[in-house]
Amino acid sequence: MDTKILGRWAVALLAAALCGGGHAQILIGQTAGFTGPVAAGVKENTDGARLWLDAVNARGGIAGRQVELVSLDDKFDPKLANENAQKLADRGAIALFLTRGTPPTEAVLPVLLANHMPLVGPSTGAMVLHQPVNRYVFNVRATYQREAEKAIEHLHTLGIQRIALVHADDSFGRDGLEGANKGFAQAKLKPTAVLKADRSKPDYSQLVPPILASDAQAVLWIGSANAVAEGVRALRAAKTSVRVVTLSNNASAGFVKALGEHARGVIVTQVYPSERSYAYTMVQEATELAKAKKMVLSPAILEGYAAAKVLVEGLKRAGKNPTRETLQAALEGMKRFDLGGLEVSFGPEDHTGLEFADLSIVDREGRFAR
Missing domain, CATH: 3.40.50.2300 (Response regulator)
Structure with missing residues (x-):
């Protein structure tokens, strides 16, 4: 059945x-x-x-x-x-x-x-x-902490020094925040901005301007697929090409579909091998x-x-x-x-x-x- x-x-x-x-x-x-x-x-x-x-x-x-x-x-x-x-x-x-x-x-x-x-x-x-x-x-x-830590490590190896962080204001977001902080400490970096977002209805008018003001090269966005997709659209509407990284909870075809024309270049952490790794x-x-x-x-x-x-x-x-x-x-x-x-x-x-x-x-x- x-x-x-x-x-x-x-x-x-x-x-x-x-x-x-x-x-x-x-x-x-x-x-x-x-x-x-x-x-x-x-x-x-x-x-x-x-x-x-x-x-x-x-x-x-x-x-x-x-x-x-x-x-x-x-x-x-x-x-x-x-x-x-x-x-x-x-x-x-x-x-x-x-x-x-x-x-x-x-x-x-x-x-x-x-x-x-x-x-x-x-x-x-x-x-x-x-x-x-x-x-x-x-x-x-x-764990999400390992994913977030690895994301910061990866950005650092690419030479990216200015990284902002947006996280859902719930236990999931705080968990990712802790992992990201470990990555920042290991890379000897400090985030350009740390912003909390409402879990269900993020206010992008309050999130995007501080990211832009911080002159971030990348933003690690820890949230649900819909929240992150809307965040990417809000960033692109603000005419910024800042890189966006998110966690494996968004590693789905549905997330890519939600991103639409802005999908290309978004980085997503993964907890399994590639679906094409035969x-x-x-x-x-x-x-x-x-x-x-x-x-x-x-x-x-x-x-x-x-x-x-x-x-x-x-x-x-x-x-x-x-x-x-x-x-x-x-x-x-x-x-x-x-x-x-x-x-x-x-x-x-x-x-x-x-x-x-x-x-x-x-x-x-x-x-x-x-």
């Missing part, structure tokens, strides 16, 4: 998924912003996850049981994310999967703890999900599955695909009738699992999984070039 985005029919559809028409299923729950400012990236993440889940189910599932992904739309609202997570827990989901964004993911943590339920592959690099280790959170990507068997495999569905890989699709591979491997190791407890134990005992050129390892003191970080630039065709 295809992934469902449940709105007003949530209760009926979720009940149907749980009943499953007589077929034994393993229920996995997802809450993410299928509408709202991160919708494009969420769709691509989920499409990537479905590539692998559908392939596994087509081969008979796990010990003869289908993996059923039921998705609820939280509109990127932390309160709704918490409610959705509890709804999924109450109805028997053995894990949450592929949440999106720092504030919504933070909002589901109490639900994980109360229900002893693991979360696999949150699509956020928030340090709070890495340190201190949360026994129920299993990350499959590097030296990685994971990329080869995902490419073939995507072709069958007439999809074109993007970094966001690849992230969802990798998260699904880790989830499925955990389920396989959790026994014929996986539970929340056996899945949590199986994931924590996972050592050097080969995604297809990248290894994932977890342990009681480390739930990061992967630390790969790189940079890309949007080329004239709208692709992320490395």
Whole structure:
């Protein structure tokens, strides 16, 4: 059954998924912003996850049981994310999967703890999900702090000395700010300007002038895809060619589309190899599955695909009738699992999984070039 985005029919559809028409299923729950400012990236993440889940189910599932992904739309609202997570827990989901964004993911943590339920592959690099280790959170990507630090390092190696910083005024933005500050310290630089932006409705009339006044050569903009795309348009409307760098939460085809004519030259950090790096068997495999569905890989699709591979491997190791407890134990005992050129390892003191970080630039065709 295809992934469902449940709105007003949530209760009926979720009940149907749980009943499953007589077929034994393993229920996995997802809450993410299928509408709202991160919708494009969420769709691509989920499409990537479905590539692998559908392939596994087509081969008979796990010990003869289908993996059923039921998705609820939280509109990127932390309160709704918490409610959705509890709804999924109450109805028997053995894990949450592929949440999106720092504030919504933070909002589901109490639900994980109360229900002893693991979360696999949150699509956020928030340090709070890495340190201190949360026994129920299993990350499959590097931290935002590492990305932001690497972005500043990269700009410095290009000879860029004057760098401004814009960050969302929330836990995600502050997390990125901390990483950027590490990069500035290592490069022995100070930002020309540090500006907070409202998470939902940035005021570009208050953001662009200070960037211009600081004579910045580049700006690291930490925010949602819509917010950053609008920021780039506002900068270009002000007739400035200042370079714009953003983080991997915006590594999606939807972000490039939102940038429109201003996409070329925007730098985006990445937490997976290029979707055209065929030296990685994971990329080869995902490419073939995507072709069958007439999809074109993007970094966001690849992230969802990798998260699904880790989830499925955990389920396989959790026994014929996986539970929340056996899945949590199986994931924590996972050592050097080969995604297809990248290894994932977890342990009681480390739930990061992967630390790969790189940079890309949007080329004239709208692709992320490395």
